[in-house]
Amino acid sequence: MASPNYAARGYKDIKVYLDGAVAVVTLNRAKQRNTYVHSLVVEIVDVFDLLDRDDRVRVVVFTAEHTAPAYCSGADISSSWDTLFGKEEDKEGPHVLVCPAAHRDSGGIVTMAIFRCRKITIAAVNGHAVGIGVTGLQLPFDFRFVWAGAKLALPFVRRGIAAEATSGYLLPRLIGHAKATALLLTGGTFMPDSPYLQGLYHQVLPTREEVFPAALAFAKELAANTSQTAVAVTKALLWRGGDTIEAHHLIDSRAISELARARDGNEGTRAFMERRAANFQDTLGENMGNWMPWWSEIETKYRRAKL
Amino acid sequence: MASPNYAARGYKDIKVYLDGAVAVVTLNRAKQRNTYVHSLVVEIVDVFDLLDRDDRVRVVVFTAEHTAPAYCSGADISSSWDTLFGKEEDKEGPHVLVCPAAHRDSGGIVTMAIFRCRKITIAAVNGHAVGIGVTGLQLPFDFRFVWAGAKLALPFVRRGIAAEATSGYLLPRLIGHAKATALLLTGGTFMPDSPYLQGLYHQVLPTREEVFPAALAFAKELAANTSQTAVAVTKALLWRGGDTIEAHHLIDSRAISELARARDGNEGTRAFMERRAANFQDTLGENMGNWMPWWSEIETKYRRAKL
Amino acid sequence: MASPNYAARGYKDIKVYLDGAVAVVTLNRAKQRNTYVHSLVVEIVDVFDLLDRDDRVRVVVFTAEHTAPAYCSGADISSSWDTLFGKEEDKEGPHVLVCPAAHRDSGGIVTMAIFRCRKITIAAVNGHAVGIGVTGLQLPFDFRFVWAGAKLALPFVRRGIAAEATSGYLLPRLIGHAKATALLLTGGTFMPDSPYLQGLYHQVLPTREEVFPAALAFAKELAANTSQTAVAVTKALLWRGGDTIEAHHLIDSRAISELARARDGNEGTRAFMERRAANFQDTLGENMGNWMPWWSEIETKYRRAKL
Structure with a gap:
């Protein structure tokens, strides 16, 4: 944005x-x-x-x-x-x-x-x-x-x-x-x-x-020191995860799969191996895949009965 | 009753x-x-x-x-x-x-x-x-x-x-x-x-x-010092609320809307403004709208297979 | 087994x-x-x-x-x-x-x-x-x-x-x-x-x-000192119970009904009355009724699109 x-x-x-x-x-x-x-x-x-x-x-x-x-x-x-x-x-x-x-x-x-x-x-x-x-x-x-x-x-x-x-x-x-x-x-x-x-x-x-x-x-x-995308996904896993452990496993499997291969995931690994601070650059606006959000939300805005 | x-x-x-x-x-x-x-x-x-x-x-x-x-x-x-x-x-x-x-x-x-x-x-x-x-x-x-x-x-x-x-x-x-x-x-x-x-x-x-x-x-x-209707609704919001924050918002919006305009809600405001104890008079039997309960309950009584 | x-x-x-x-x-x-x-x-x-x-x-x-x-x-x-x-x-x-x-x-x-x-x-x-x-x-x-x-x-x-x-x-x-x-x-x-x-x-x-x-x-x-079947059912009641108290009541009613009349349930009562340690013998392999599991699980294994 x-x-x-x-x-x-x-x-x-x-x-x-x-x-x-x-x-x-x-x-x-x-x-x-x-x-x-x-x-x-x-x-x-x-x-x-x-x-x-x-x-x-x-x-x-x-x-x-x-x-x-x-x-x-x-x-x-x-x-x-x-x-x-x-x-x-x-x-x-x-x-x-x-x-x-x-x-x-x-x-x-x-x-x-x-x-x-x-x-x-x-x-x-x-x-x-x-x-x-x-x-x-x-x-x-x-x-x-x-x-x-x-x-x-x-x-x-x-x-x-x-x-x-x-x-x-x-x-x-x-x-x-x-x-x-x-x-x-x-x-x-x-x-x-x-x-x-x-x-x-x-x-x-x-x-x-x-x-x-x-x-x-x-x-x-x-x-x-944190990744913007990793933060957003972790917040969502805490509040919008599966109703059962199996359902949650399917969701966080996708999340890990996507994040680990993205730029921030690679940077996180490299920084750890090189014993240096990570320089995270992925953003929600540019680098968040369309697999997020995985949940559906009830529309809460009120629609008037008449125009 | x-x-x-x-x-x-x-x-x-x-x-x-x-x-x-x-x-x-x-x-x-x-x-x-x-x-x-x-x-x-x-x-x-x-x-x-x-x-x-x-x-x-x-x-x-x-x-x-x-x-x-x-x-x-x-x-x-x-x-x-x-x-x-x-x-x-x-x-x-x-x-x-x-x-x-x-x-x-x-x-x-x-x-x-x-x-x-x-x-x-x-x-x-x-x-x-x-x-x-x-x-x-x-x-x-x-x-x-x-x-x-x-x-x-x-x-x-x-x-x-x-x-x-x-x-x-x-x-x-x-x-x-x-x-x-x-x-x-x-x-x-x-x-x-x-x-x-x-x-x-x-x-x-x-x-x-x-x-x-x-x-x-x-x-x-x-x-x-508490309102009977406000207590009943608060208990229900804690245990019978929505499964998501959006669903809950629709429910407690209705609850607030109904309670705030009822006699106890008005008395609560007046008492607060007049710095006196509230005199709550609404009762579940007389003043609880038919919007309660908002949830459905599984029938747990056993019905015999034969009369 | x-x-x-x-x-x-x-x-x-x-x-x-x-x-x-x-x-x-x-x-x-x-x-x-x-x-x-x-x-x-x-x-x-x-x-x-x-x-x-x-x-x-x-x-x-x-x-x-x-x-x-x-x-x-x-x-x-x-x-x-x-x-x-x-x-x-x-x-x-x-x-x-x-x-x-x-x-x-x-x-x-x-x-x-x-x-x-x-x-x-x-x-x-x-x-x-x-x-x-x-x-x-x-x-x-x-x-x-x-x-x-x-x-x-x-x-x-x-x-x-x-x-x-x-x-x-x-x-x-x-x-x-x-x-x-x-x-x-x-x-x-x-x-x-x-x-x-x-x-x-x-x-x-x-x-x-x-x-x-x-x-x-x-x-x-x-x-x-614990019953293998009672442990398994208690674990399941904690994690696989009902979404509402009524739904849970139906499930644990069945659990209590089955366990209390089984060998371990009888032994638990007798041992208590006789003020001695219980000798539980029921096992999951031999004595667990087919009412367990009562929940359904999402299949999480991945099925390949092609053979």
């Missing part, structure tokens, strides 16, 4: 810059306590779609200003939950079961935009987080770095709503149903050293200031 | 009472070491079906007398395993594969009755537990409180039988296959501080006396 | 002996740092197929010499990844999606041979391990014993390839996606006390010498 010009996108709720092969996305709503609003949803979806296809980018770090009141203080429900529902979709009303209604949870839309990004993604949680600030802005990332003093609130059942942003899908898979239930069904507020969060965070930092630099250093090391 | 009269059910193996919105079910077979017998199965299935539909109930605590010899000392196999098989179903014999035989594991029947209860469920394990006392009477609950001194035995493979009561389904999902295998394939006896149990218990209490009060206090706090 | 003569199989890359009902398989390539080569694949697949069907065997311990340079130092890629691809399959080329190509990852073939073994399997990891030495030669086992000083490297994304040997299937299920991602997407090297490995190892031993004896003692105790 031609290199997108992030500055020209006119983002207001986020700031974006590239530091070599690492993209940094920073929440830019400190004055509003980094609340989650519709305009932020639009910008996050836009930027993660670009980052996914920008061949220069190998790792994405998402963070907030460490001096902000919070990493993300949740949805702005200053009037009511209605602020999260579009007028347009309301006209359509609920439809059939399963794919039932015009409404699409914006938390899930954000979550899936991050989840589908084929680069390594890291959330640098350098402040308190509430609701969507814990679910959508943390769970779909590959890694989570967090401030030891962060208050992490999942108050859904105490607000009369359910676990949103596909957290009911991601959390049990990330850390198991026992801990996921403890987090979501109590509606509680947790600190990173909580046993119910055990395993969720990759690294816990003592101060807010240290979180982003630690995540960035981690990101740069990975950006320098 | 009209409020059931638990006293009128004539339970003998359990005692049941309501403490506000918290229902307490206590095993009443201390003289028989709280062994698991057919009459107990019938009463547990009956009471959890009622508790599921009793709109007064928000949380269920299941426990034993802390002075009993055990929380549950397993199935009474004083004669043989045959005590667990009905004469009637034996006549039918095994049938086709998958849904294969007249026999339905009573441990699974109990487990599913608890698992399907849409209220918050808590097991207060204030004594030793063996077999079904660990599987059926602990795994299907949302939370497990346990005495630090409890001996928890899973001896199936040392008794010539396999992991029963759907423990082969629940345990890997609750804490992962590595730990589930360690528990079920060794047939061992474990204490709550065992690394193989890590994550399974919500809280560990030093004495038997403390287990039930801790569970009850936890239950009352949740009963006072 | 007639008792196979392991000595007559002419293995060169492994050594095999029976110690009562425990089979010990030892890597025999210490001079080559226990690298993984095609001939080793062939022998491991052959021996695990035999061990699966050898009724004398109840537990399998897989290990290396503790004086070897490594437990397994990974694939021998001294020339290139091409050493892992057969000439024959290359002629066929890639085919349709999903079941797409002639190539079958040899790491997956080894993994599945171990995974399908219906006996208790234990990896005694008494040295460093790299790549397939961590995935294929550890993950499909029921239990992993490890030396505290072992360096465990999963460098795939740093070599330009993806997570192989069905590790993308096994690792998230064993310990959850959060830890599996940390292991596979960093391409890092980990020690057994790493939080990202938490739960994966059954026991950690301080010296290399202690790993195999600890695993062997564990194996002998299990071999003496």
